[in-house]
Structures are given as C-alpha cells and as structure tokens.
Amino acid sequence: MNPGTFAGISNPGLALAASVGNRIEQMIAASMTWTAPITGDYLIFAVGAGGSGAASAPSGATRTSGAGAGGLAIRRVRLNAGAQLAITIGAGGAGVVSGSNGNNGGDTTVIGGGVSLYAQGGRGGARATGVGTTSGGLGGIASGGDWNFAGGDGGDAIVGGVVGGSANPMGGGGAVAWYGVGFKGGTASSTTTATENGYAYGGGAGIGGRGGNATQTAAGFGTTAATASGGSSAQPGNDAGNGANGAAVSGLQQFAGNSTQIITSIFQLTGSAAAGGTNGGGGPGAGGNAGSAVASTAGIFGGGGGGSVATLAAGLGGGSGANDMPSAANSRAGGNGCVFIVWSPLA
Numbered sequence: 001m002n003p004g005t006f007a008g009i010s011n012p013g014l015a016l017a018a019s020v021g022n023r024i025e026q027m028i029a030a031s032m033t034w035t036a037p038i039t040g041d042y043l044i045f046a047v048g049a050g051g052s053g054a055a056s057a058p059s060g061a062t063r064t065s066g067a068g069a070g071g072l073a074i075r076r077v078r079l080n081a082g083a084q085l086a087i088t089i090g091a092g093g094a095g096v097v098s099g100s101n102g103n104n105g106g107d108t109t110v111i112g113g114g115v116s117l118y119a120q121g122g123r124g125g126a127r128a129t130g131v132g133t134t135s136g137g138l139g140g141i142a143s144g145g146d147w148n149f150a151g152g153d154g155g156d157a158i159v160g161g162v163v164g165g166s167a168n169p170m171g172g173g174g175a176v177a178w179y180g181v182g183f184k185g186g187t188a189s190s191t192t193t194a195t196e197n198g199y200a201y202g203g204g205a206g207i208g209g210r211g212g213n214a215t216q217t218a219a220g221f222g223t224t225a226a227t228a229s230g231g232s233s234a235q236p237g238n239d240a241g242n243g244a245n246g247a248a249v250s251g252l253q254q255f256a257g258n259s260t261q262i263i264t265s266i267f268q269l270t271g272s273a274a275a276g277g278t279n280g281g282g283g284p285g286a287g288g289n290a291g292s293a294v295a296s297t298a299g300i301f302g303g304g305g306g307g308s309v310a311t312l313a314a315g316l317g318g319g320s321g322a323n324d325m326p327s328a329a330n331s332r333a334g335g336n337g338c339v340f341i342v343w344s345p346l347a
Contacts, residue, residue, distance in 0.1 A: 028339040031088045036079040036113065036343075043342040046073045047176055048119035048140040049090035049105030050314050050334030053154065053306070053322035054127040055098050056170075061162040063134035066171035066185040066202060066211075067093060067102045067319030068122030069151030069303060070337055071142030072178070075110075075117055083113035085341075090121045092314070092334035100331070101126050102137060102320070108337035117144040122151050122174060122319045122334060133158045136171050137319060139182045149177035152303065154319045155185030155202035155211055164195035169216070173303030173319030173334070175205035175231060175287060185287070185303045185319065186211030186228045192218065199225040204287030204303035204314065204321055206231030211287045211303060230287030230298065230305055287318075304332060 028034065036042065048070025056064040070090065090106025105121025120140030128134045136154025155171025172185030186202030196218055203211030212228030287302040298304050304314040306321035314320045314335040323331045 023342055023344045025340060025342045028087055028341065029089060029336065034085045034087055034341065036081055036083040036085075038343070038345065039079070039081045040343055041076065041078050044075045044077065044110055044115060044117060045340040046108045046110050046117040046119040046142070046145070047301070047317040047338050048108045048142070048151065049092045049121040049337040050151070050173065050303070050317050050319040051105045051122040051124040051137045051154070052093035052095050052102040052334045053171070053173060053304070053320045053331050054102045054125035055096045055100050055323050055331035056127050056168070061130050061159040061167045062127065062324075063129070063132065063157035063159050064127045064170050064322035064324065065125040065134045065136040065157045066154030066173045066303065066306060066321045067105070067125045067334055068137040068139040068154050069174040069176045069182055069205070069301070069319045070105050070108065070122050070317040070335075071119040071140035071151050072149045072176055073117040073119045073142035073145035074147040075115055075145045077113065077115055079113045085110050085112040085115060087339050089339065090119070090337035092336045093121065093124050093320075095320070095331040095333045099127065102331060105140065105319075105334045106337060107140070108339060110339060115144070118142060119337065121337065122154070125154050125171065125319075125322050131159050131161055136174065136185055139174050147180070149180055150182050151176055151317065151319070152182035152205045152210070153184045154303070155306070155321070156187045157322060158187065158189040160189060160191035160217075162192050165192045166197045167192045168198065168324055169200040170202065170306030170322035170324060172202035172204040172211035172228070172287065172305045172321045173298070173314050175207050175303045176301035176317040178207040178301050183207070183210040183231055185321065186305070187213045188306055189213070189215045191216070197223045199223070199324075201225070201227045201306035202321065203228035203230045204298050204305040204318070206287040206299070206302050211305065228305070230302065301335075
C-alpha cells in the first residue's frame with residue numbers, strides 16, 4: 001500500500017508518525033461534523049468498530065469463536081477551507097452473556113467534500129455445540145477510499161471430539177489491516193478422550209501477525225488447557241506473527257523511521273512497551289494474550305485473546321475474543337471505530 005508522497009510520507013501505515021512542524025493530525029473518536037481549517041491536501045483514515053466474541057458457559061462440546069475487526073478505508077483528497085465532513089463513528093459490538101453469539105461492530109463513515117468513506121464494523125463471533133468447526137466473525141469491508149482493506153477475521157473454534165467430559169475452544173479476535181493485511185485471530189481446538197474438561201484459548205491478532213493458535217488434546221481426568229500468545233505489532237516481514245510476540249519496544253521505536261519523528265496520538269492512546277501477548281499487555285498494535293489466568297489488553301487496532309477470567313479487551317477497531325466465564329456480561333465489547341485526519345499547514 002503506497003499513497004505516494006504526502007508531506008514527506010510514503011506509507012499510510014506509518015503516516016501518523018511524522019516530523020514535528022510539517023503536519024497536523026487529529027483523531028476523532030465521536031460522531032461529529034468536522035470543518036477543514038485550510039485549503040490543502042488531506043489524508044483521511046476511517047476505521048470500523050470491532051465485533052464482540054461469542055460467550056458460552058462450558059457444557060459438553062461448545063465452540064465459541066472470536067470476532068472480526070473493522071474495515072479500513074484511506075483517502076487522499078484536496079479540501080477547500082470550510083469544507084465540512086459528516087463523521088459517524090461506529091461503536092464496538094456489545095459484550096454478550098453466556099450462551100450467546102457476539103454482536104457486530106458499528107460502521108464508520110466520512111461523508112462530504114467529495115469524500116464518501118465506508119468502514120464496516122467487524123462481525124461478531126458465533127457459538128455452537130457438538131463436534132465441528134465454528135468460524136470466526138468476518139472482518140468488516142471498506143469502500144470509497146484510494147485504499148480499502150478488510151479487517152482480520154476472528155479466530156475459529158474447533159471441537160475434534162469429546163468423551164465423558166467437555167471440550168471448550170475459544171477463538172481470538174481479529175486485527176485492523178493497518179499495514180494492508182487484516183490478520184486473523186488465533187484458532188482454538190479442543191479434543192477430549194476421557195472425562196477431563198478441555199479448554200483452548202486462541203491469541204488475539206496484531207497488526208503485524210495473526211494470533212497464536214491453541215490446541216488442547218489430552219486423555220485423563222481433571223482439567224487441561226492450551227493457550228497462545230498475541231500477534232505481533234511489527235511490520236509484516238519483520239515478525240512471523242502466528243503467535244510470535246512482537247519486539248518489546250515502544251511506539252517511538254516501532255513506528256518512527258528516524259530520531260526526528262515522534263509518537264503520534266494514535267500510538268499514545270494505549271499499548272505499553274511490552275511484547276505482544278505478554279501478561280503486561282500488548283505493545284502498540286499487538287494482540288492480547290489468551291488463557292484463563294491472564295487478563296492482558298490488546299494495543300491499538302489489536303484483537304483480544306480468548307479467555308475465561310475475563311475476555312481480553314480489544315484495541316480500537318479490533319475484534320474481541322470468545323469467552324466462557326459464567327457471569328452477567330462475560331464477553332468484552334469490540335474496539336470502537338475512529339477516524340484520523342492528517343494535513344500539512346504548509347499546503
């Protein structure tokens with residue numbers, strides 16, 4: 001993905017980490033009418049909201065999948081001073097109670113001044129029983145941009161067999177396609193062959209790699225579980241993803257190209273300098289971890305992991321993971337949508 005040079009920027013994935021003084025950026029997290037301050041070239045990013053993962057009180061063979069991330073539409077456009085954009089921000093799919101499918105995320109739109117961006121919300125996860133596969137919620141589509149990317153799908157949930165006990169796989173949430181590829185949440189697979197209770201928790205996807213897959217297979221008694229880490233925040237190619245943690249670096253190091261650049265608002269909002277999927281929380285853009293004893297949170301645009309203490313929270317636009325904690329609201333909401341507008345005061 002390459003929009004050409006825009007105020008010294010040649011990659012929209014890095015577009016919000018630019019030199020101080022040659023650009024202004026604004027994040028919009030609530031619906032509003034936005035007015036262009038000057039006549040010039042603008043780069044507009046619209047991100048749909050993430051869906052929520054399914055929720056299930058474990059019993060027998062129960063498959064619960066993760067939710068998809070919101071779509072991403074990017075448009076480069078020249079606006080006149082005073083031009084107005086009607087911006088609608090999608091809300092993350094609401095968390096659900098035990099035994100329920102997840103909810104879809106809301107759509108984000110930007111209309112006006114010759115712009116018509118649509119970033120669909122990610123689809124919610126699903127719940128089913130018995131041996132088989134439950135597919136994760138689809139990532140939202142996008143249209144109207146010069147570059148349009150679908151969000152990552154939620155992780156699947158697979159029951160290979162169950163004898164006497166229970167099998168409970170929970171997929172991870174998908175991630176926003178910040179680098180042009182929407183990575184999928186980790187797939188969870190559970191097979192039991194005796195009277196044990198089996199659990200598998202897929203990792204949340206990061207913007208640089210899919211969530212880790214988790215496979216539980218055991219024969220015996222008691223409880224067995226398999227977990228996986230979140231996907232990477234590194235650019236694809238710098239990290240294999242698929243459960244590999246992103247480097248434990250800050251947003252400044254990860255997203256800036258040289259010492260004159262800064263961490264911009266997008267990566268200041270959340271995400272620690274921890275590696276993706278660690279107990280301390282995902283780094284910027286990284287997916288959340290997965291597992292019954294961990295409650296880490298995804299970084300910006302990352303998907304939440306599957307989990308049983310509390311479904312691991314998704315980042316902006318990210319899908320949440322599936323969950324099985326029996327409570328009044330045991331599935332976390334998907335990440336809210338957002339809009340970023342970037343322009344140069346020297347235009």
